[in-house]
Amino acid sequence: MRRRYLALLVIVLVLxxxxxxxxxxxxxxxxxxxxxxxxxxxxxxxxxxxRALSAYRRAAEVDPESGEAFAGAGRIQLSRRLFHExxxxxxxxxxxxxxxxxxxxxxxxxxxxxxxxxxxxxxCRRAADLAPDRGEVxxxxxxAFAAQGRSDEALRVYRRAExxxxxxxxxxxxxxxxYAQMGDADSAAAGLLRAAMRRPGDAGLLCDLGxxxxxxxxxxxxxxxxxxxxxxxPRLARARYLLGRAYVRAGREEEGRRELGAFARQGRHxxxxxxxxxxxxxxxxxxxxxxxxxxxxxxxxxxxxxxxxTRATGLDPLKAAPQEVERMGR
Numbered sequence: 481m482r483r484r485y486l487a488l489l490v491i492v493l494v495l496x497x498x499x500x501x502x503x504x505x506x507x508x509x510x511x512x513x514x515x516x517x518x519x520x521x522x523x524x525x526x527x528x529x530x531r532a533l534s535a536y537r538r539a540a541e542v543d544p545e546s547g548e549a550f551a552g553a554g555r556i557q558l559s560r561r562l563f564h565e566x567x568x569x570x571x572x573x574x575x576x577x578x579x580x581x582x583x584x585x586x587x588x589x590x591x592x593x594x595x596x597x598x599x600x601x602x603x604c605r606r607a608a609d610l611a612p613d614r615g616e617v618x619x620x621x622x623x624a625f626a627a628q629g630r631s632d633e634a635l636r637v638y639r640r641a642e643x644x645x646x647x648x649x650x651x652x653x654x655x656x657x658x659y660a661q662m663g664d665a666d667s668a669a670a671g672l673l674r675a676a677m678r679r680p681g682d683a684g685l686l687c688d689l690g691x692x693x694x695x696x697x698x699x700x701x702x703x704x705x706x707x708x709x710x711x712x713x714p715r716l717a718r719a720r721y722l723l724g725r726a727y728v729r730a731g732r733e734e735e736g737r738r739e740l741g742a743f744a745r746q747g748r749h750x751x752x753x754x755x756x757x758x759x760x761x762x763x764x765x766x767x768x769x770x771x772x773x774x775x776x777x778x779x780x781x782x783x784x785x786x787x788x789x790t791r792a793t794g795l796d797p798l799k800a801a802p803q804e805v806e807r808m809g810r
Contacts, residue, residue: 513543520552529556530764530791547576551583558590560761561754566590574603581611585620592627600624615641615648626658634658649679657688665696683713687722694726702726715779717746749775766796 516539523532533556539549554569570587573579588604591597604621611617618641625634635658641651656671669692676685690705706723709716724739753775760768769792776785792799 509543513539513546547573563594581607615645649675683709687719766792766799
């Protein structure tokens with residue numbers, strides 16, 4: 481009898497894939513939820529967070545005790561900067577048995593970004609208790625301390641992260657950023673340069689170094705950093721704004737006005753993009769993704785525009801495919 485069942489299982493899996501597995505697991509909510517979580521992970525690997533979020537939500541409906549489903553949905557919301565939604569999912573995940581350090585860390589970040597700073601510290605402490613030797617956990621705890629203005633505690637935690645991973649650029653970067661907030665320009669530059677040596681070409685680090693240089697009156701040096709940051713990431717609004725200010729301080733007023741004008745346009749589009757991204761997270765439509773594609777294209781963000789157009793085509797090929805074909809032919 482067991483052989484016959486195993487043979488049937490193999491046939492169903494071969495012919496039906498995950499759908500066949502779900503058919504066999506009709507009476508097993510945990511098995512169905514696990515299959516849906518695997519489907520969500522596959523969607524993420526293909527670069528399709530919309531379908532991944534849908535799969536995680538279905539998994540949570542099938543098995544309300546699936547911490548993996550709530551954690552996965554929370555991480556997608558966190559990546560989309562939907563912090564309150566992320567907190568709701570991640571709170572549920574850690575309330576279930578088996579919550580790991582990563583889930584507590586993600587909850588801490590979501591709470592910090594949502595403005596719940598004391599709770600963020602508590603969640604990050606819990607993560608650090610579970611994984612005291614993981615640098616990323618310590619870095620998130622340091623950020624939670626820094627958000628509360630507890631600079632000394634943040635610095636101690638960042639230093640521990642540096643000691644655990646001397647080649648971890650993020651630990652050095654956070655030390656540099658914290659010193660910049662504290663007004664210690666030399667220590668800030670030293671930390672950021674250590675990070676940049678380990679992660680060369682990082683636009684955010686170049687922007688941070690430029691800001692430290694600008695505050696120190698080294699305007700020419702700052703311009704070099706900001707221009708380098710924008711070559712690597714034209715979307716980096718902070719670098720564009722600071723470059724505009726640096727040009728003005730250097731007497732290059734026409735270039736400064738150009739960059740500040742581009743920053744203003746970027747800001748207007750950013751608000752619309754944020755609203756659309758939130759709407760697409762809850763109810764994706766071809767029209768919404770086509771509008772996102774247009775906005776990204778207006779900002780020169782061609783890769784993001786292409787991604788949004790591909791998602792629109794997947795939702796409604798008749799509406800979006802002609803525009804995608806036209807774009808490919810350019």
